Amino acid sequence: MSDFVSVAKHGGVAVVTIDNPPVNAMSFHVREPLHQALAVLRDEPSVAAIVIACAGRTFVAGADITEFGKPVQQPELRAVIALLETIAKPTVAAIHGTALGGGLELALGCHFRVAGARAKLGLPEVKLGLLPGGGGTVRLPRLIGVEKALGMIVSGTPIGATEALEAGLVDAVLDGDLLARAVRFASEMAARGGPFTPVRDRNDRLAVADLAAFDRQAAELAKKARGHEAPIACAEAVRGAISLSFDEALAAERELFLKLVAGDQARAQRHLFFAEREAAKVPGKDLSRRKIARVGVIGAGTMGGGIAMAFANGGFPVTLLETSQEALQRGLTTIDRNYAVSVSRGSLTEAARQQRLGLFKGSTDYADLADCDLIVEAVFEEMAVKQEVFGKLDAVAKPGAILATNTSYLDVNAIAASTSRPQDVVGLHFFSPANVMKLLEIVRAEKTAPDALATVVELARRIGKVPVVVGVCHGFVGNRMLAARGAESEALLFEGATPSQIDKAFTEFGWPMGPFQMGDLAGLDIGWRNRKARGLTAVIADTLCEQGRFGQKTGSGFYRYENGFRTPVPDPEVEALIRAKAAEKGIARRAIDADEIIERTLYPLVNEGAKILEEKIAARASDIDVVWVNGYGFPVGKGGPMFWAGLEGAGKIVERLDHWHERTARPIFQPAPLLRRMAETGTWEAAVGG
Ligand code: 3HC
Ligand code: NAI
Helix, strand or coil, rough: CCCCCCCCEEECEEEEECCCCCCCCCHHHHHHHHHHHHHHHHHEEEEEEEEEEEECCCCCCEEHHHHHHCCCCCCHHHHHHHHHCCCCEEEEEEEEEEEEHHHHHHHHCCCEEEEECCCEEEEEHHHCCCCCCCCCHHHHHHHHHHHHHHHHHHHHHCEHHHHHHHHHHCEEECCCCCCHHHCCCCCHHHCCCCCCCCCCHCHHHHCCCHHHHHHHHHHHHHHHCCCCHHHHHHHHHHHHHHHHHHHHHHHHHHHHHHHHHHHHHHHHHHHHHHHHHCCCCCCCCCCCCCCCCHHHHCCCHHHHHHHHHHHHHCCCCEEEECCHHHHHHHHHHHHHHHHHHHHHCCCCCCHHHHHHHEEEECCHHHHCCCCEEEEEECCCCCHHHHHHHHHHHHHCCCCCCCEEEEECCHHHHHHHCCCCCCCHEEEEEECCCCCCCCCCEEEECCCCCCHHHHHHHHHHHHHEEEEEEECCCCCHHHHHHHHHHCHHHHHHHHEEEEEEEEHHHHHHCCCCHHHHHHHHHHHHHHHHHHHHHHCCCHHHHHHHHHCCEEHHHHCEECCHHHHHHHCCCCCHHHHHHHHHHHHHCCCCCCCCCCHHHHHHHHHHHHHHHHHHCCCCCCHHHHHHHHHHHHHCCCCCHCCCCHHHHHHHHHHHHHHHHHHHHHHHCCCCCCCCCCHHHHHHHHHHHHHCCC
C-alpha cells in the first residue's frame, strides 16, 4: 500500500510491515500509511488479529531524529499509537533488533509484544536531551512498575529480551522464525478471545506505586543530573504517570517534550548524534577493507594493557609483547585483575572473563608478531624508542599488516619513515583507560593508504569506539586543544583565583571536574616528568611535586584528600604557596570571577579548535566536538566546544579574545582568522567554505 508500509494476510492475521531503511525510523512517510493501514484493519471483519513487524535489520529504532526542530507533520506518532489503542482485536508487536524510543512506544500501543532472543528494548531519548514523547513515560510504568520504568527512562539504557520478559515488558521471547511465531501467537490470542486491555488501562502496577519513595529516587537522580534538563524532565513525566490520570499525564509529557525538543541541550545532543556518525565516515566508500583477524600490542603498560583489553573485548585474539618476562607478567596480571574487578561488580560473567583471558598470548619475541594483521605500539613516548620498534616491526610484520602507534604527541610521519612501508602506518591514539574510554583519534599520516585508514575506522566501531580521523600535529586535536585550555591556569592562580574557584567554574559549566581535580586524579608527577624532559616549568605544580604532593595517590596535590577519601578539600597551604609565588613575581592579586575563568580557558580552547580546522587537522568542526565530548568530558548538553561557540556567540568570543590578546600578547588569545569568519557567517561550514 506504500513503499514504506505493506500489509499481508496470513489467514485471519494481518501483518503490517514497516520498511524504512536503515533503522525503520518513524518518519512522516511511515506514520501516514501506517495510520491508514491500522484504520482499515481495525474495521475489517476478516481480520482477527494484527501483527506489526519490520523489514531489515531492526524493529523501529525511534522517531525520525532528522524531523525534530521542524514543523510537525500529522499524523504524529502519538496519533498512530492512540488509534492502535482503539483496536479491539489483539495487536502484537514482533520485535527483532532494537525497539527504541518511538519504536518501543509504538509497541507499547499494542496489546502484546513478542521479541526475538537477541532483541533489545529501550527508551534512549534522554541521550538526545529528550524524554519519550510518544506516551512512553505514561505507559511503561503501567507495564513494568514505576521504579524499573524510571531507571530505564532516565538512564536510556536498553534491556535485553530476557530481562524484558521478566519485567513484563514483553509477553514472549520467541526463537526461530519470529514473524511466523508472532503470527501464531496473534491467532492464538484471537482464538482465546477478548476483551484485550490496552496498556493505558492497566493500572495495577501504578496502584501499588509509592509516591514518597519515588520522590526520594527522583531527588537522587536530580543530584546527578549536573545541569542536564532531560533526566529531571523524565522523572517529572514519570511522576505524572502516578499522580495524574492517563490523559492528563500524556498531556503533561507532551508539554515537557516540546519544551526539551526546542531547547539548546537537545539541539546539542542531536548535533552530537549525527556528528559521531559523520566522523566515522571515510571518503572513498568503495575502498576495500583489510582483513583483521589477530591484533598485536607492543608494551603492556598503562595503555598497552588497556588497548589489548579493548581488542579482546571486541573478540580479537591479541599477542601482547614486552621487553622482559617480568614486564609481560606484570601487564597480564593487571589485565587479569581488571577483568576480576568487572566480575566482582557484576558487569562481566566468570565465563566471559575466562573466554577473554583465553584470547591473550604473551611474548617477548618480535617474531611472534608475524601472524598479526594489526600491530599497535604503546611503548615509551620517545621518538628513538618508537622508531626502533617500528624498524623491528618492518622486519617481522606480514605484508599489508597495519602498523599503528599510540603516541600522544610525536610526529607519526617520522615514525612511519622508520619503516619501508609508510603506507601501512597510522596513529591510533587511545585514551586512558583504553578499555573504557570511547574516543579513538585515528591519525592519518602523509602516506597512510586510504584502505588502511578505512579499515581502522571500521574496526574502531567494531570494538565500540568512537573514531575521529585527525591529521599530524603536536598533540593532534585533543591534547593540542587541552594545552590551549590550560595555558592560562597558572596565570589565573597568580592573579587571584584559587584551584577550587577555577574547578567550580568548570563544574558549573557542566564538566565532570575541573582541571586541578583532574590533575590530582591523573597524578601531577606525569606532567612534571614531561616538563622536566622538555625543559619546561610550571611554578606551582612543580613546587607541589617537589614537596611529594602528586595528587590523590599521595593524599595531597592541589587539594588535600583526607582519610583515603577522593573528595578534594581546599588546602590553605596551597593557597599560601600561590600567594607567595605571586608576590615573588610582583603580581598583585585581585578577585577573578567565573566569567573571566571561562574566557581565559574555554575561549582559547575554541580558538585552537578554529586553528586546527583551518590547518585541516580536523575535517569538520563537528569532529572536534566528538573528540571533546568523548575524550575529555566536555558537557554533552553544550554539544562540544565548536557547537558551544555558536551558542555563546563567536562574535563575543572574538571580542574577548582580542581584549585578552591586547592585555597579554599571548598567542593563544590571538583570534584565528577562521573564528573571525565564523563570527561573520554564523556557521563553521560557511566559515570554512568562505
Ligand atoms: N532517526 C533518524 N536517523 C536515524 C535514527 C533515527 N531515530 N537512528 C539511526 N539513524 C540513522 C543514522 O544517522 C545513520 O545514518 P547514516 O548511515 O546516514 O549515518 C543510520 O541510521 C544508521 O545508524 P547507526 O550508524 O547508528 O547504525 P547502528 O546499526 O550502529 O545502530 C541503532 C543502530 C542502535 C538503532 C542506532 O542508530 C541508534 O541508537 N539510533 C537512535 C535510537 C534513538 O535514539 N531513538 C530514539 C529517537 S527519539 C524518539 O523516538 C522520540 C520519541 O519518544 C517521540
Ligand atoms: P607505560 O610506561 O605505562 O608503558 C610503556 C610500556 O612499554 C612499559 O611496560 C615498557 O616496558 C614497554 N616498552 C618499552 N619499550 C618497549 C619495547 N621496545 N618493546 C616492547 N615494550 C616496550 O606508558 P603508557 O602510559 O602506557 O604510554 C605508552 C604510550 O601511550 C606512550 O606513547 C604515551 O604517550 C601514549 N599514551 C599514554 C596515555 C596515558 O594516559 N598514559 C594516553 C594516550 C597515549
